[in-house]
Amino acid sequence: MKLPRRFFQPLATGAPAPFRELPVRLERMIHFVPPHNDKVRARVPELATQVDVVLGNLEDAVPADQKLAARKGFIAMARATDFAAAGTGLWTRINALNSPWILDDLFEIVTEVGDRLDVVMVPKVEGPWDIHYVDQLLAQLEARAGVTKPILVHAILETAEGVANVDAIACASPRMHGMSLGPADLAASRGMKTTRVGGGHPDYRVIADPSPDGGPRAHAQQDLWHYTIARMVDACQANGIKAFYGPFGDFSDAAACEAQFRNAFLMGCAGAWTLHPSQVALAKSVFAPDPAEVAFALRILEAMPDGTGAVMLDGKMQDDATWKQASVIVNLARLVAAKDPDLARSYGLPGAAGG
Ligand SMILES: CC(C)(COP(=O)(O)OP(=O)(O)OC[C@H]1O[C@@H](n2cnc3c(N)ncnc32)[C@H](O)[C@@H]1OP(=O)(O)O)[C@@H](O)C(=O)NCCC(=O)NCCSC(=O)C[C@](C)(O)C(=O)O
Numbered sequence: 512m513k514l515p516r517r518f519f520q521p522l523a524t525g526a527p528a529p530f531r532e533l534p535v536r537l538e539r540m541i542h543f544v545p546p547h548n549d550k551v552r553a554r555v556p557e558l559a560t561q562v563d564v565v566l567g568n569l570e571d572a573v574p575a576d577q578k579l580a581a582r583k584g585f586i587a588m589a590r591a592t593d594f595a596a597a598g599t600g601l602w603t604r605i606n607a608l609n610s611p612w613i614l615d616d617l618f619e620i621v622t623e624v625g626d627r628l629d630v631v632m633v634p635k636v637e638g639p640w641d642i643h644y645v646d647q648l649l650a651q652l653e654a655r656a657g658v659t660k661p662i663l664v665h666a667i668l669e670t671a672e673g674v675a676n677v678d679a680i681a682c683a684s685p686r687m688h689g690m691s692l693g694p695a696d697l698a699a700s701r702g703m704k705t706t707r708v709g710g711g712h713p714d715y716r717v718i719a720d721p722s723p724d725g726g727p728r729a730h731a732q733q734d735l736w737h738y739t740i741a742r743m744v745d746a747c748q749a750n751g752i753k754a755f756y757g758p759f760g761d762f763s764d765a766a767a768c769e770a771q772f773r774n775a776f777l778m779g780c781a782g783a784w785t786l787h788p789s790q791v792a793l794a795k796s797v798f799a800p801d802p803a804e805v806a807f808a809l810r811i812l813e814a815m816p817d818g819t820g821a822v823m824l825d826g827k828m829q830d831d832a833t834w835k836q837a838s839v840i841v842n843l844a845r846l847v848a849a850k851d852p853d854l855a856r857s858y859g860l861p862g863a864a865g866g
């Protein structure tokens with residue numbers, strides 16, 4: 512273990528000092544763009560005004576013979592749009608650490624557009640050693656390219672070993688931005704018997720006891736991802752970083768996507784991935800608090816100005832702990848309101864222009 516005093520020191524001479532606190536940003540959706548696809552890439556300037564994060568994907572879903580085109584396409588799209596001015600994050604998902612592409616992914620991207628890049632998403636992270644490797648390499652490349660803002664690292668939790676090491680991954684470096692669930696690779700790694708990208712399975716359920724009359728037995732489908740999301744959220748929140756639900760692959764089933772996103776939101780996740788334009792509106796509506804919840808949370812804060820004591824609101828006891836829950840909701844609502852004038856109005860909170 513590194514000594515605490517050395518934790519925040521840059522890992523290369525000339526590299527920027529790591530952030531002490533994560534920049535506070537609204538990240539309801541991480542929108543995946545295939546950068547080798549010229550048609551989709553042409554839409555990026557418009558997308559940048561509609562989503563919170565644009566991610567250029569270099570890893571799975573990019574054919575092996577298109578890997579170099581995807582990397583070049585990402586560099587071109589990073590240059591073509593001023594994401595920072597739009598208040599939109601620019602991320603890339605690099606290839607896996609054991610692949611033939613990762614070194615050039617990082618070398619070329621940090622050298623060419625490192626000053627525009629907010630976060631590098633690292634797939635198939637198995638343990639803190641993977642984060643240490645990327646951390647050191649990024650510091651060397653930042654120093655060489657003269658990058659002044661530290662590039663953050665986001666891990667995908669998508670192997671059984673990664674889940675076993677989730678706590679150590681979350682605190683492996685001050686560069687850690689957060690983590691996302693990778694349900695497809697995780698299913699394969701665990702030997703789960705599914706063929707889906709996220710979401711539930713009709714056979715994963717509990718059923719009621721047989722009834723004496725032999726009638727049909729009630730049953731309820733359970734959430735295959737509950738355990739992993741809970742572990743991920745605890746590991747992330749304990750270390751002051753953010754947890755995200757990952758992808759939902761059935762674009763035709765908006766209701767199931769919404770339910771999975773909402774469970775993750777209620778459990779503590781900050782956002783989810785959007786792989787198709789149809790999922791953007793879903794993520795926007797799910798990962799912002801409900802106006803009625805915000806109104807009630809504001810009443811709690813108002814009723815307990817210093818956050819201590821016990822009061823009754825509508826027959827419900829409020830105390831220091833519900834005040835903290837209310838603060839989580841109101842702080843998120845303020846972040847959303849600053850970006851979304853319609854929601855600002857429905858929350859009764861000041862928007863970007865202060866009105
Ligand atoms: C699946 C695909 C090929 C279907 O693309 P399509 O063109 O066949 O679909 P469409 O329904 O016909 O598309 C409608 C329109 O939207 C456009 N479009 C379509 N997608 C996008 C997009 N993302 N962003 C912006 N625009 C998009 C598309 O170009 C088209 O435009 P048009 O109306 O002008 O013709 C396409 O949606 C796509 O490439 N999406 C991203 C896929 C991806 O990144 N997958 C990897 C992440 S999931 C993962 O890796 C797992 C994980 C974590 O690792 C683990 O669990 O293990």
Ligand SMILES: [Mg+2]
Pocket residue numbers: 571634669693695696
């Ligand atoms: Mg994967």
